[in-house]
Amino acid sequence: MRLEGKLAVVTGGARGIGRAICERYAAEGARVVIADLLIDEARETARAIGGSASAVAVDVSRLASIEEMGRAVEASVGVPDILVNGAAIFSMAPLAEISEEHYDRQFGINVRGLLFTTKVIAGMMVKAGKRGKIINFSSQAGRRGEANVAI
Numbered sequence: 001m002r003l004e005g006k007l008a009v010v011t012g013g014a015r016g017i018g019r020a021i022c023e024r025y026a027a028e029g030a031r032v033v034i035a036d037l038l039i040d041e042a043r044e045t046a047r048a049i050g051g052s053a054s055a056v057a058v059d060v061s062r063l064a065s066i067e068e069m070g071r072a073v074e075a076s077v078g079v080p081d082i083l084v085n086g087a088a089i090f091s092m093a094p095l096a097e098i099s100e101e102h103y104d105r106q107f108g109i110n111v112r113g114l115l116f117t118t119k120v121i122a123g124m125m126v127k128a129g130k131r132g133k134i135i136n137f138s139s140q141a142g143r144r145g146e147a148n149v150a151i
Contacts, residue, residue: 001029012087014041060113070120079128083121
């Protein structure tokens with residue numbers, strides 16, 4: 001088990017790719033914290049994984065929520081060794097239909113959320129003297145033009 005004794009926090013871990021990462025990390029021996037806005041789904045994923053997994057609510061678009069998540073993780077299971085920034089959204093719309101709210105939501109989650117989640121968790125790692133791993137996901141959509149993909 002390659003991750004025996006490690007603690008991983010996975011944002012967006014309730015479903016999809018995030019859930020698959022949580023399942024695999026647990027299978028490799030890690031304790032996994034599923035950090036997600038969809039807390040009911042996160043709890044269900046934790047139950048499905050078993051005793052090495054737990055769930056915590058977080059809205060990565062809000063720094064206060066990220067900080068609260070960090071405090072909850074540290075108080076309940078300790079300082080993470082691994083952070084996976086998996087929380088992200090993708091929505092398509094013609095350029096003429098994109099609103100300021102749409103832009104703010106997408107960047108709030110995909111950019112701001114990644115930055116401030118990294119800041120909080122990396123800060124915890126540094127303070128504890130841990131040399132951890134931080135894994136960030138992104139889309140390849142920014143590398144090529146596609147219809148209805150303006151942001």
